Amino acid sequence: MTDRQNDKDMLRKAVLQERDALSAAVRLSKSRAIAGHGASALAESAASKNVSGFYPIRSEADVRLLLSLLEDAGARLSLPAVVDRQTIVFRRYRFGETLVPGGFGTFAPGEIAEVVDPDILLMPLSVFDYHGNRIGYGAGHYDRAIERLHMLGKKPLLVGVAFDLQGVPDVPAEPHDVPLDAIITESGVQWFSEPKSGV
Ligand SMILES: Nc1nc2c(c(=O)[nH]1)N(C=O)[C@@H](CNc1ccc(C(=O)N[C@@H](CCC(=O)O)C(=O)O)cc1)CN2
Numbered sequence: 270m271t272d273r274q275n276d277k278d279m280l281r282k283a284v285l286q287e288r289d290a291l292s293a294a295v296r297l298s299k300s301r302a303i304a305g306h307g308a309s310a311l312a313e314s315a316a317s318k319n320v321s322g323f324y325p326i327r328s329e330a331d332v333r334l335l336l337s338l339l340e341d342a343g344a345r346l347s348l349p350a351v352v353d354r355q356t357i358v359f360r361r362y363r364f365g366e367t368l369v370p371g372g373f374g375t376f377a378p379g380e381i382a383e384v385v386d387p388d389i390l391l392m393p394l395s396v397f398d399y400h401g402n403r404i405g406y407g408a409g410h411y412d413r414a415i416e417r418l419h420m421l422g423k424k425p426l427l428v429g430v431a432f433d434l435q436g437v438p439d440v441p442a443e444p445h446d447v448p449l450d451a452i453i454t455e456s457g458v459q460w461f462s463e464p465k466s467g468v
């Protein structure tokens with residue numbers, strides 16, 4: 270393991286420990302604030318777009334309320350499913366539909382759901398910094414999914430969803446890490462790129 274990977278691992282462990290210590294009630298109220306900020310920032314641009322979310326695991330921010338608001342605003346939702354150890358695909362999801370185990374402890378639409386390429390990715394993460402760098406859970410699933418979309422000529426809007434306590438001054442980024450366009454936390458939305466009108 271390189272020094273940089275080791276640094277990322279230590280940072281991930283420390284921040285996840287802090288996130289795990291939040292009570293369910295505190296996570297719920299922060300997740301409600303995230304939904305409000307996220308809907309204000311994205312509802313207009315999400316209409317008729319493919320928006321991928323995630324079904325929360327561990328102590329993640331619960332993005333389901335935001336997903337339901339975006340669906341009400343006309344977004345077509347999808348959720349990630351792990352199809353092999355290295356690969357996730359995004360499966361069409363209508364809010365409230367039954368999910369099945371989706372790999373790595375996640376839940377996802379079943380195999381018969383349509384596979385879509387999202388225009389907007391709401392991304393889970395363990396740590397972010399205020400330059401737009403992020404660390405996931407160390408599997409590289411999202412980094413590879415984004416690389417695949419880029420190879421298809423698609424440039425989805427990348428929006429991290431997290432609690433403020435997951436923010437640090439500097440994440441040790443690696444060359445394959447693709448920076449976020451924005452991050453949504455309970456205190457608001459921060460843009461790292463120009464807000465993209467067409468997305
Ligand atoms: N809610 C949610 N869905 C998701 C992801 C996610 O991060 N969150 N993914 C994001 O890619 C994909 C699934 N990949 C995952 C990869 C690893 C772990 C995980 O928990 N790994 C370690 C923990 C690592 C650590 O503590 O340092 C584990 O199994 O304990 C979870 C999901 C797709 N769906």
Ligand SMILES: Nc1ncnc2c1ncn2[C@@H]1O[C@H](COP(=O)(O)OP(=O)(O)OP(=O)(O)O)[C@@H](O)[C@H]1O
Binds near residue numbers: 408
């Ligand atoms: N685009 C890619 N192509 C090939 N390998 C990759 C790519 N992105 C990441 N990897 C590999 O995946 C592993 C995990 O990467 P990294 O630590 O950046 O994951 P992460 O950012 O925590 O995960 P995620 O992107 O799922 O949130 C590393 O071994 C890395 O080399």
